[in-house]
Amino acid sequence: MxxxxxxxxxxxxxxxxxxxxxxxxxxxxxxxxxxxxxxxxxxxxxxxxxxxxxxxxxxxxxxARPSRPEAQGLRHLAFEVDDIAVEIARINAVGITTEPIRVDEFTDKRFTFFSDPDGLPLELYEKEVG
The missing domain is CATH 3.10.180.10 (2,3-Dihydroxybiphenyl 1,2-Dioxygenase, domain 1)
Incomplete structure (x- = not known):
């Protein structure tokens, strides 16, 4: 297991x-x-x-490896955060561009994507409360 x-x-x-x-x-x-x-x-x-x-x-x-979110293989790496707006502001302040916030249709949690220097898709996903 x-x-x-x-x-x-x-x-x-x-x-x-x-x-x-x-x-x-x-x-x-x-x-x-x-x-x-x-x-x-x-x-x-x-x-x-x-x-x-x-x-x-x-x-x-x-x-090089294709790194689009819909490319075959590992899709992205997601980081859980307590408050997505705070983390977006923090990483935007150091020059990292994020996509607009989306809401997961199944969990109602907020998330967004950004990329590392090689274009690897990274995600911020708001923590489950409870």
């Missing part, structure tokens, strides 16, 4: 730009950072709200 999602791995095209985005703009916490000489690759472990959840990798010349 599965317990939970352990982590999500993201391969970026520009490590420093993506590290700045996830750490300085989104505010994720760095748990560890290593450079693997044999692979010429960085691995950055990040925490979301104190929980290890994202691995950010760099590799030499990674192939």
């Amino acid at each position: 599965f317990n939970r999602i352990h982590h999500i791995a993201i391969i970026c095209s520009d490590y420093e730009k993506s590290k700045d985005f996830y750490v300085n703009k989104l505010g994720l916490t760095v748990l560890s950072e290593v450079y693997r000489e044999a692979r010429k690759s960085y691995k950055l472990d990040l925490a979301v709200n104190g929980l290890y959840q994202i691995e950010l990798f760099s590799f030499e010349n990674p192939p």
